Amino acid sequence: MQVKAEVGSSLTTAEYIELEKRYGAFNYAPLDVVVKEASGVWVHDAEGNKYMDCLAAYSALNQGHCHPAILETMIDQAKRVTLTSRAFRNEQLPLLCRDLHELTGMEMTLPMNSGAEAVETALKAARRWGYEKKGIPVDEAEIIVCAGNFHGRTITIVSFTTEDAYRKGFGPYTPGFKVVPYGDAEAVRKAITPKTCAFLVEPIQGEAGIIIPPKGYLEECHAACKENNVLFMLDEIQSGLGRSGKLFAYMHEDVRPDAIITGKALSGGYYPVSAVIATGELLGVFRPGEHGSTFGGNPLGCAVARTALRVLQEENLCERSEELGSYLLEKLRGVRSPIIREVRGRGLWIGIELTKPARPFCEELMREGLLCKETHDFVIRIAPPLVVTQEELDWAFERFEKVLTKTI
Numbered sequence: 001m002q003v004k005a006e007v008g009s010s011l012t013t014a015e016y017i018e019l020e021k022r023y024g025a026f027n028y029a030p031l032d033v034v035v036k037e038a039s040g041v042w043v044h045d046a047e048g049n050k051y052m053d054c055l056a057a058y059s060a061l062n063q064g065h066c067h068p069a070i071l072e073t074m075i076d077q078a079k080r081v082t083l084t085s086r087a088f089r090n091e092q093l094p095l096l097c098r099d100l101h102e103l104t105g106m107e108m109t110l111p112m113n114s115g116a117e118a119v120e121t122a123l124k125a126a127r128r129w130g131y132e133k134k135g136i137p138v139d140e141a142e143i144i145v146c147a148g149n150f151h152g153r154t155i156t157i158v159s160f161t162t163e164d165a166y167r168k169g170f171g172p173y174t175p176g177f178k179v180v181p182y183g184d185a186e187a188v189r190k191a192i193t194p195k196t197c198a199f200l201v202e203p204i205q206g207e208a209g210i211i212i213p214p215k216g217y218l219e220e221c222h223a224a225c226k227e228n229n230v231l232f233m234l235d236e237i238q239s240g241l242g243r244s245g246k247l248f249a250y251m252h253e254d255v256r257p258d259a260i261i262t263g264k265a266l267s268g269g270y271y272p273v274s275a276v277i278a279t280g281e282l283l284g285v286f287r288p289g290e291h292g293s294t295f296g297g298n299p300l301g302c303a304v305a306r307t308a309l310r311v312l313q314e315e316n317l318c319e320r321s322e323e324l325g326s327y328l329l330e331k332l333r334g335v336r337s338p339i340i341r342e343v344r345g346r347g348l349w350i351g352i353e354l355t356k357p358a359r360p361f362c363e364e365l366m367r368e369g370l371l372c373k374e375t376h377d378f379v380i381r382i383a384p385p386l387v388v389t390q391e392e393l394d395w396a397f398e399r400f401e402k403v404l405t406k407t408i
């Protein structure tokens with residue numbers, strides 16, 4: 001008997017929500033919109049209403065929903081071979097590693113699937129490097145991280161979050177992490193000891209509310225690391241791949257990271273692909289059998305990632321992000337409203353900090369046809385797919401202005 005493929009159904013928004021509430025776990029508080037179709041910056045709900053996506057799946061959709069070139073690659077590769085596991089080699093992995101080398105100048109890539117797995121990979125590599133290359137006594141390595149960080153959801157990663165909601169009730173926690181204030185390079189320098197193997201930082205903190213550190217911060221941290229033989233590792237999972245107006249956000253400053261952790265838009269939203277892109281000295285610490293992932297580096301993911309990267313370059317999405325981001329930021333800064341505390345951003349990555357909880361404003365924006373999500377209670381994050389046009393941003397701006405000057 002042949003199994004027939006089945007996609008979609010024709011329930012109403014209320015019915016889908018009811019089903020999800022009955023059978024799904026409650027680890028998210030989504031807006032009550034059920035997306036059934038999407039293209040570029042636009043999504044459609046179960047009733048056919050249209051919205052502009054101003055979150056882009058936390059920047060996993062920088063290339064826009066259902067990008068046709070990535071779709072073609074996905075289908076083509078899916079028909080040929082999807083998974084070999086790393087027990088055998090596949091044709092796509094070497095090509096992705098080469099492409100990432102050419103884009104960043106880094107020597108090696110280790111592919112994984114989710115962002116959190118790539119962060120874990122970098123942490124493991126850093127500890128191993130600390131013991132084998134730096135000579136830190138075994139099991140005593142320290143890694144410095146920043147307050148307000150977001151690096152994912154594994155037990156080790158939530159062990160060093162400063163956000164109660166991410167951490168509370170999940171102990172016992174993984175030791176070996178030291179937290180310093182974000183944006184304070186002197187604090188990093190002071191926290192370094194002979195046992196420090198790495199400093200892990202987001203060039204801009206997205207989840208914390210688009211927190212942009214002072215100019216020169218990365219350079220000063222980088223210098224402190226280099227002077228003390230400490231690895232400088234960047235989590236570019238959200239800030240990278242065009243979001244900040246550069247391919248990677250660290251490229252706004254003059255630094256050479258030891259590791260770039262990437263994910264999200266690496267696959268243009270089609271399929272989870274993440275990677276650690278690093279020096280040979282760092283990733284070289286792994287020998288066969290010491291780290292891995294069944295799906296990491298699979299040919300489907302690698303093919304999709306290669307096209308996703310080509311789309312970023314050929315459609316000049318970094319430049320667009322820079323230009324259109326400045327354009328929208330200026331316009332939003334011009335909005336006069338007593339509830340706006342600050343408007344900040346870099347590239348098409350803008351945070352509007354309010355004096356009141358942002359959630360009701362996001363709900364009102366949804367009714368106006370804009371999908372935004374609050375982050376950390378008081379901030380509305382605006383991060384549309386980078387394929388958005390100036391006209392579409394003007395359309396969005398009218399609605400932002402309307403909602404932000406309303407009394408809610």
Ligand SMILES: *Cc1c(COP(=O)(O)O)cnc(C)c1O
Nearest residue numbers: 114115116150151152235237238
């Ligand atoms: C999303 C994100 C992660 C985690 O990625 P997942 O794919 O959700 O595991 C890690 N770091 C940053 C900065 C992120 O934005």
